[in-house]
Amino acid sequence: MEKTTSTPSLHSKFLKRPDSLQLELLPIPEDGPLAKYQQSSTGLVHVGFKDLTYTVKEGILRRKPRDLLRKVNGEFSAGELTAIMGPSGAGKSTLMNILAGYTRSGVAGKLLVNGEEREESTFRKQSCYIMQNDNLQPLLTVHEAMTVAANLKLSARNTHREKQSRVKEILESINLWQNRKVKTCSLSGGQKKRLSIALELLKNPQVMFFDEPTSGLDSLTSKQCVMLLKQIASTGRTVICTIHQPSAMIFEMFDHLYAVANGYCIYQGTVEGLLPYLEQSNLKCPPYHNPADYLLEVASGDYGDFTEILVKQSDNGLNQEWRNKQRNSLQFQSLDHIDKLMESGQITPVKAPPILFKKITNGNAKEATFCGNSQYPTSFCNQIYVLLKRTFLLISRDRTLTYSRISTHLGIALFIGTLYHGIGEDASNVLNNFNFLFFSVMFLMLTAFNCVTTTFPSELPIITREHFNKWYSLKSYYLAITLADIPIQMVATLLYAIVTYFLTMQPVEAFRIFSFLFMCVLISLVAQSFGLFIGAIMDIKNGVIFGPFCFLPFTIFSGFFVQLNDSHPYMRWLFHISFLKYGLEGLVLSVLGYDRGKLPCSADYCHFVYPEKFLDQMDMEYAQYSTAVIFMLSLVAIIRIAAYFALSLQIKKRT
Structure with missing residues (x-):
């Protein structure tokens, strides 16, 4: 110089x-x-x-x-x-x-x-990059946001007391300590900007x-x-x-x-x-x-x-x-x-915390952790643990993602259960029972798909900022967000399945109840996986428009509108790749398969007194419940892996 x-x-x-x-x-x-x-x-x-x-x-x-x-x-x-x-x-x-x-x-x-x-x-x-948009988690308080950042950005060698002391020191320095219990969505623009700075100051x-x-x-x-x-x-x-x-x-x-x-x-x-x-x-x-x-x-x-x-x-x-x-x-x-x-109180008191730091070097040293080597301040296992806690906290406060989903499943279950009350034990209502099962497939699929498609894209700006600033690896985030949402989806699905199963008076046999509930969960997990994939590659608007193309074309090949033997020979292969077909078969076999006995008939004539006759007419006489389970589980794994790579490409494109 x-x-x-x-x-x-x-x-x-x-x-x-x-x-x-x-x-x-x-x-x-x-x-x-x-x-x-x-x-x-x-x-x-x-x-x-x-x-x-x-x-x-x-x-x-x-x-x-x-x-x-x-x-x-x-x-x-x-x-x-x-x-x-x-x-x-x-x-x-x-x-x-x-x-x-x-x-x-x-x-x-x-x-x-x-x-x-x-x-x-x-x-x-x-280094750190604080972008123009603050991209903060709106449902976390200031102190919770800082605590999560401290647990991710500070080494595991620091005790909980040391991390909290650091959080308090920085929040006091930028005059946010008195707002520590305020959710970030309620902060002013200047407070959000100061919080964004405070989150990165933790990394020193x-x-x-x-x-x-x-x-x-x-x-x-x-x-x-x-x-x-x-x-x-x-x-x-x-x-x-x-x-x-x-x-x-x-x-x-x-x-x-x-x-x-x-x-x-x-x-x-x-x-x-x-x-x-x-x-x-x-x-x-x-x-x-x-x-x-x-x-x-x-x-x-x-x-x-x-x-x-x-x-x-x-x-x-x-x-x-x-x-x-x-x-x-x-x-x-x-x-x-x-x-x-x-x-004098004329302006907001803020000051920079006095922080000493080490000299930067051009090296590739990696910190050894109990989960292996990591290029991040904390281990992969700890990242998952912290992110799971944060995600569960966000889910518990998200009315749309949690309470609305559960209340919707319960409300629709009561409505459908009342509408189809008692159809499961009468041979004259076999077709109505079949309609109920198909509706269950479509309802569970659409609700699980839409919940993820409309919420996951809003997380992308936050993921981009935090991942770029070396808070955590993309693998740990994806694993945490995947695991955290599964219990909520399962609770909502099981709530719908249990209520409708007993209101429609399906056979009260343990293995049939378990088979029905398990297949309902698999259907919702497949749809949730599709939602993650679409949410990773599209914004909310495009996801809502183009997302249904992932499964709606397969409804015609589900076995409800057209049976396999009645379709054109050149199009029969589509039945074998339709997950709706396997989901519907799984539910039908749960309540009508496995050599179920003769059904009572309350009408003058019942065509499907024997469930085997109905299965034969629906081209399900050779269907296997185990095949449906294997196909659905494989589909869940394949789509979720594809969603991870789609998310990875999306993050790379943004950075």
């Missing part, structure tokens, strides 16, 4: 505000009131990049390459709050995603850590990336958010964020500015050096004009095309003359002024 030169102060060029609200750009006092924010240089992490290019292909038939970043260079130092700015489409979010490791394909150039090419897996462990990251941290916040809350980021940076971390159009006050709080336009770097340096830098190209900011707005106007070409001149002047990010090694812009005295405002 070249020796930096001092730059003139720009206080006179910034929009003037009352002294009570102004943040002055002041030098660091040797023993000032905020000397507590200073840290040793040991273990600091500087993030850099050299000749960074990002190319995408556009078009459908002729896919033409287009560069969104063009050999940009830069370095973001530890202890600085860095802002990446630029107009829409300039490449600032693309640059952020590449630096965070969120975007990896189509990237050329070098990503550096402390001047050396970084090892991606190691860097990901020591050395590098923190923020995508539009002030998006959707009012001016006061935005100022408090940026102030918190500044204090986090002052503890020695590298804090990098994209920001679109900050106010003049917020703009002054940044230590380092990296400006992009059309995929090039047009400025890299201190905030106070921006306007003198632009003046070298005869770009003079008008009086009482926000320098941040002026920068965006210049980058957008409102004053002419100066991109090439500014890129040459900044050497596409290589020019370090406008950097200030002294970090005068840390504004410790301004932070002291903010502390006084917090004490």
Whole structure:
């Protein structure tokens, strides 16, 4: 790095505000009131990049390459709050995603850590990416969310008391301790943003990336958010964020500015050096004009095309003359002024917790755990345990996924049981009994499918954030969410099956009752598996529209509308792959098969007095219950494995 030169102060060029609200750009006092924010240089992490290019292909038939970043260079130092700015489409979010490791394909150039090419897996462990949307679990309280994160992100060597002490320390630091019992869905926008930051601080990251941290916040809350980021940076971390159009006050709080336009770097340096830098190209900011707005106007070409001149002047990010090694812009005295405002109650009191951290290294060391080696802070088994607890807690509070599902099954069971009351013991109602069994197949299938299809896609943004930030492996999450929902689905299914079985007066024989209940559970598990698969590859809207195509075409081959022997020879193979056929056969055999005796007849004539005659007419005389069970269990396993790989591809596509 070249020796930096001092730059003139720009206080006179910034929009003037009352002294009570102004943040002055002041030098660091040797023993000032905020000397507590200073840290040793040991273990600091500087993030850099050299000749960074990002190319995408556009078009459908002729896919033409287009560069969104063009050999940009830069370095973001530890202890600085860095802002990446630029107009829409300039490449600032693309640059952020590449630096965070969120975007990896189509990237050329070098990503550096402390001047050396970084090892991606190691860097990901020591960094975090807080996205624009908070993506929090809405049904968890603040303390529950922090506890789950602590159990996943802190080593198993830490005791429960140590984890809770850490949670309390961070929540108190960001002024959320008094809201610890509030569900995240009831938090304000600023509180959600602070909670998102707190969740990642548990891992003690050395590098923190923020995508539009002030998006959707009012001016006061935005100022408090940026102030918190500044204090986090002052503890020695590298804090990098994209920001679109900050106010003049917020703009002054940044230590380092990296400006992009059309995929090039047009400025890299201190905030106070921006306007003198632009003046070298005869770009003079008008009086009482926000320098941040002026920068965006210049980058957008409102004053002419100066991109090439500014890129040459900044050497596409290589020019370090406008950097200030002294970090005068840390504004410790301004932070002291903010502390006084917090004490007076004018703004929300927040502060960065004093955290020491280890030096980042480029290695592949893996922590040994009781479940084998893991690249995550805690073991695979512990991840499943924590995620199962969280999922059960969410399910217990989810009215749609739990209470509505159970009440729906109970309500429909009472209705159908009343409608078909007593049909199971009379030969004159064999066809009605068959209709009841087919309705049961369709009802269990649709309810199990829709419950998962409409809820699982909403989890994807949360999974993406947590998995990317190394909370847990995708295998542990999928296994936990799969295991957690099975008991609820089984309770709802068994509730429907038991009520309808006895209200319709099916034979009271233990093996028949068990066979009926077991087949009902298998039907619902197959449908639930299809729901997981569709939810993993489609959003809610497309899942509701296209999801039924997974099973509705097979209803015609279920044996209810058309029997096997009556169908066209070339289409009979479809009967053998229809899980609805096997589900219906399993229920019919449970109540009418296994050599059931002669049925009583209350009418003048009953055609199906002997159940074997009915089975023969329905082409079920050779059906085997065991075959249906094997087919359904195999289908559950195959579809759930396919759903896992679909989820894995979806997560990779998002990252």
